[in-house]
Amino acid sequence: MEISNIKNPNFLKKLDKQELEDLCEEIRTFIIDNVSETGGHLASNLGAVELTVALHYVFNSPYDKFIFDVGHQSYTHKILTGRASEFGTLRQLGGISGYQKRCESEHDPFEAGHTSTSIAAALGFAYARDLNKEKYDCLAIIGDGSLTGGLAFEALNNIENLKSKVIIILNDNEMSISRNVGGLSKFLKGIRMSSSYDLAKKSYKEILSLTKIGTKIYNTSSKAKDEFKKKINSNIFTNLDIDYLGPIDGHNIDELIKAFGKARDSKNSILVHVITKKGKGYLPAEENSSTWHGVGHFDKVNGTLPKSNKPSISEIVSNTVHEFMEKDEDIVTITPAMIGGSKLEKIFADFPNRSIDTGITESFATTLACAISLNNKKVFLPIYSSFLQRAYDNINHDIARMNAHVVIGIDRAGIVGEDGDTHHGIFDISFLNSIPNLVIAMGKDNEEIRNLLYTGFYKQDRPFCIRYERASMEFSKTPFREIKVGTWEYLQKIEDCKNTIVSYGTDVTKIYEEFKDKNVNIVNARYIKPIDKNILKELIATNQKIYVYETNIKTNGLGTNILEYFNYKEAPNKVKLTGIDNSYVKHGNVELLKKQIKLDIDFIKDDIIEYFNLEK
Numbered sequence: 001m002e003i004s005n006i007k008n009p010n011f012l013k014k015l016d017k018q019e020l021e022d023l024c025e026e027i028r029t030f031i032i033d034n035v036s037e038t039g040g041h042l043a044s045n046l047g048a049v050e051l052t053v054a055l056h057y058v059f060n061s062p063y064d065k066f067i068f069d070v071g072h073q074s075y076t077h078k079i080l081t082g083r084a085s086e087f088g089t090l091r092q093l094g095g096i097s098g099y100q101k102r103c104e105s106e107h108d109p110f111e112a113g114h115t116s117t118s119i120a121a122a123l124g125f126a127y128a129r130d131l132n133k134e135k136y137d138c139l140a141i142i143g144d145g146s147l148t149g150g151l152a153f154e155a156l157n158n159i160e161n162l163k164s165k166v167i168i169i170l171n172d173n174e175m176s177i178s179r180n181v182g183g184l185s186k187f188l189k190g191i192r193m194s195s196s197y198d199l200a201k202k203s204y205k206e207i208l209s210l211t212k213i214g215t216k217i218y219n220t221s222s223k224a225k226d227e228f229k230k231k232i233n234s235n236i237f238t239n240l241d242i243d244y245l246g247p248i249d250g251h252n253i254d255e256l257i258k259a260f261g262k263a264r265d266s267k268n269s270i271l272v273h274v275i276t277k278k279g280k281g282y283l284p285a286e287e288n289s290s291t292w293h294g295v296g297h298f299d300k301v302n303g304t305l306p307k308s309n310k311p312s313i314s315e316i317v318s319n320t321v322h323e324f325m326e327k328d329e330d331i332v333t334i335t336p337a338m339i340g341g342s343k344l345e346k347i348f349a350d351f352p353n354r355s356i357d358t359g360i361t362e363s364f365a366t367t368l369a370c371a372i373s374l375n376n377k378k379v380f381l382p383i384y385s386s387f388l389q390r391a392y393d394n395i396n397h398d399i400a401r402m403n404a405h406v407v408i409g410i411d412r413a414g415i416v417g418e419d420g421d422t423h424h425g426i427f428d429i430s431f432l433n434s435i436p437n438l439v440i441a442m443g444k445d446n447e448e449i450r451n452l453l454y455t456g457f458y459k460q461d462r463p464f465c466i467r468y469e470r471a472s473m474e475f476s477k478t479p480f481r482e483i484k485v486g487t488w489e490y491l492q493k494i495e496d497c498k499n500t501i502v503s504y505g506t507d508v509t510k511i512y513e514e515f516k517d518k519n520v521n522i523v524n525a526r527y528i529k530p531i532d533k534n535i536l537k538e539l540i541a542t543n544q545k546i547y548v549y550e551t552n553i554k555t556n557g558l559g560t561n562i563l564e565y566f567n568y569k570e571a572p573n574k575v576k577l578t579g580i581d582n583s584y585v586k587h588g589n590v591e592l593l594k595k596q597i598k599l600d601i602d603f604i605k606d607d608i609i610e611y612f613n614l615e616k
């Protein structure tokens with residue numbers, strides 16, 4: 001079958017078991033072929049092929065609502081719903097998204113990119129369906145990793161409350177990005193292994209008919225039957241009034257179809273526990289699903305990923321914290337499920353007693369970090385900028401208010417590229433800027449990043465946020481020195497020059513490369529908060545014309561901080577702010593995205609030349 005020709009999932013209903021199995025193999029090959037070119041979430045998608053085909057066989061999308069948690073594993077769904085021919089554009093600028101998108105298809109009723117929202121969404125759809133007196137099924141397809149998020153638990157708790165039927169498909173591959181953690185994961189493992197489960201799998205009629213009393217129960221009210229069913233199959237889900245069915249072999253089409261049929265016919269909300277193998281069908285991904293969770297383009301024949309010759313900034317940060325942890329037993333590192341992404345492998349291997357993976361729990365991890373730090377500890381808490389949005393209240397209400405010594409590593413700050421609008425780290429400055437006690441810093445190179453970390457851990461004792469982007473740079477073990485909180489530096493200061501560019505991070509490095517020896521002053525505003533009032537006073541006194549360059553949301557950014565101070569000082573300076581307007585940035589290559597929103601260095605260079613009336 002030509003996968004690219006699939007227009008919708010209707011054809012599936014006519015296929016027999018063998019044809020369905022063949023289709024799954026073809027889809028797998030199609031995914032590997034395409035993702036090896038475009039990059040994407042390979043291992044998660046390979047594990048969910050049969051599961052998704054069986055769901056589309058049993059249910060009727062778009063009539064029934066398919067809500068994939070995160071959406072990173074929805075490629076088979078995209079293929080079956082008419083988007084296979086566009087797979088060459090996956091995650092590229094102007095191409096199809098790597099997640100569900102309402103604008104892409106009527107088969108995508110909801111959108112995500114962050115985890116643990118699917119059950120809440122399915123429940124909301126189901127509640128509205130019942131209010132509207134309509135009849136269709138609302139499905140949340142959620143991984144065991146995403147089920148560790150508090151939001152998923154809150155939704156489970158509300159199923160009994162809202163009383164609308166939802167179907168939860170738990171795709172359990174024992175993995176988050178790294179191996180899944182925590183009591184829930186242990187519990188799921190227990191279910192998979194337990195023999196009592198086998199008992200529960202047999203029909204309760206079979207069990208009841210073994211004894212006289214049982215037969216009597218079976219012949220009496222359905223309530224008694226329900227009670228008995230619950231007893232033999234009692235677990236966390238059934239105790240929340242959600243029926244439980246499973247575990248089901250997630251690569252056996254027949255078993256899946258039968259189980260999903262039962263779920264469709266059930267009156268009650270139900271969770272179908274499906275066991276899958278992450279990376280299924282592609283050996284390198286099966287053997288190392290963490291590495292192959294999300295990848296760039298790769299060599300599909302040899303199963304090799306391209307190597308960067310420079311370390312990522314995440315690695316530079318974690319290497320530096322590792323140096324501190326070697327000598328300082330009071331540092332604890334906490335990650336909400338991002339050991340690999342935040343490059344914490346060595347910290348976790350060398351300091352297992354002071355490293356915690358809390359699962360996908362940005363909110364919990366932040367309050368936990370706060371409490372640990374209040375007990376004579378310093379906590380390193382790296383979280384991706386966009387996921388930090390989940391922890392806003394915990395940073396404000398806990399860490400900042402109690403002035404706790406937590407060094408928050410804001411990883412993937414700025415535009416991240418192919419993951420798109422749900423993942424760009426462009427809001428953190430804006431939402432943290434208004435919180436008292438917080439320091440927000442961003443270093444321009446290896447040495448400054450290391451010195452900022454040193455300052456955050458050893459030269460102050462309050463919350464310290466250090467942002468760093470998704471990029472690579474040279475690493476070297478430079479000696480540490482303090483960078484006084486709230487101090488900026490001139491990268492270039494020219495006598496009598498009245499033009500000043502202010503920027504931070506690698507943006508200021510790029511500006512310096514473009515404008516060194518030109519008639520502009522260049523200020524590295526490595527502390528976005530607090531700002532350097534001495535330098536600002538100097539800029540006012542010499543009436544500098546100022547250009548602020550940020551690749552984050554403009555509202556409440558560094559530029560706003562400068563304007564606020566100038567307003568307070570009734571400064572006469574002309575100031576131009578550049579940054580991202582109050583809008584979402586799409587997915588695609590970082591440089592192309594920056595060009596699209598007119599924030600790439602070439603555009604900025606011309607803009608600065610024009611603004612300051614400089615010679616080209």
Ligand SMILES: Cc1ncc(C[n+]2csc(CCOP(=O)(O)OP(=O)(O)O)c2C)c(N)n1
Pocket residue numbers: 044047070072073113114115142143144145146147171173175176177278293337338360362387390
């Ligand atoms: C709030 C949030 N935190 C972290 C992530 C990063 N992330 C994406 S997928 C994933 C693991 C999901 O595991 P699971 O749900 O089991 O799906 P699998 O990929 O194993 O199929 C994580 C941690 C995210 N998308 N959203």
